[in-house]
Amino acid sequence: MILFRIKELVAEKEKRENRKVTLAEISQHTGVNRTSLSKMQNPDMKHSTTTSAIDSLCRFFDCNVEDIMVYVKDPE
Template sequence: MIRFKIKELIAEKEFKERRKITLQEVSDSTGVNRTALSKMMNPSYEYSTTTKAIDSLCTYFDCNVGDVITHIKN
């Protein structure tokens, strides 16, 4: 199973920047739909996305692909 680590990335960015970051802000900055981000954050929901969305998230959070997604063995 693929797990998205959006919550962790938001929390880390909030800590570094000492401010609240909303899903809407992430959506506006990345071009990734807010609903899609919400689905990515739900661990019980299997969500498929594009490499463009992952690339945008990596750029926004200034991180690598492995920081955005991870593979969990069933």
């Protein structure tokens, strides 16, 4: 399964910039809907998204695609 690392990236950005980063701010800067961002944070939602959204998130967090999402084997 693909897991998004939005929570981790937010925490890293908050620490690096010494300020609070909200989903509303991320949405405003990336064009990714706040609801989609919220769903990405919840692994139970199994949210899918577009490459355009991933590109925007990479730009916002100044990171690579593999920093945004990771593959984890499903438990058998």
